[in-house]
Amino acid sequence: MTSVSLVVNGHEDLPIVGETLTIAPAVDPLTGGQTLVLAFSPGGLSVQPGMPVTAHLELPGDPVQGVVVPSGAIVRYVGAAWVYVKSGEEQFTRREVGGHRLTPRGWFAPAGTLSAGDSVVVRAAQSLLSQELKSQAGGGEEEEE
Incomplete structure (x- = not known):
C-alpha cells in the first residue's frame, strides 16, 4: 500500500x-x-x-529532481502555470512551469523548468502579468517592477 x-x-x-x-x-x-x-x-x-x-x-520509482517555489510565485494564464524570472537589472521574463505539483512548501517545478540559481518573483507576480498583458494590448507604456 x-x-x-x-x-x-x-x-x-x-x-x-x-x-x-x-x-x-x-x-x-x-x-x-x-x-x-x-x-x-x-x-x-x-x-x-x-x-x-x-x-x-509516496509513489514508486526514481525521485524527480527540481525546485520548490512559493505559491505566490505562480500565475495562471491561458491554461498554464507561469513564474516570472529576473532576466535583467529591471526586467522579468515569464516562464512556463510545466509538470508542477503542489507540495507542503510550495509548488514543485521539475528540473529543466527552473534552476536553483534563478531569481523568481514571489510577490506581485500577478501585477507583472497584468502589466505585460496591458503593454501587449497597447494599453500604455510598458512598466516593469
Whole structure:
C-alpha cells in the first residue's frame, strides 16, 4: 500500500496520515483523473465531503529532481502555470512551469523548468502579468517592477 498524507486547505500545519486502499486501473474518462480510495483518521479536524484538500502520495520509482517555489510565485494564464524570472537589472521574463505539483512548501517545478540559481518573483507576480498583458494590448507604456 502507498503511504499518503492529506492536507485540509487552511490547515497545512496539520497533515493527516493515511494509506491507499485501492487505485483504479484506468483513467476516468469524465474527469481525466485516476480514482484512489484512501483511508484516514482525521484526528481533531472536522473533514467534510466536498472540502478542498491536497493529498501527497509516496509513489514508486526514481525521485524527480527540481525546485520548490512559493505559491505566490505562480500565475495562471491561458491554461498554464507561469513564474516570472529576473532576466535583467529591471526586467522579468515569464516562464512556463510545466509538470508542477503542489507540495507542503510550495509548488514543485521539475528540473529543466527552473534552476536553483534563478531569481523568481514571489510577490506581485500577478501585477507583472497584468502589466505585460496591458503593454501587449497597447494599453500604455510598458512598466516593469
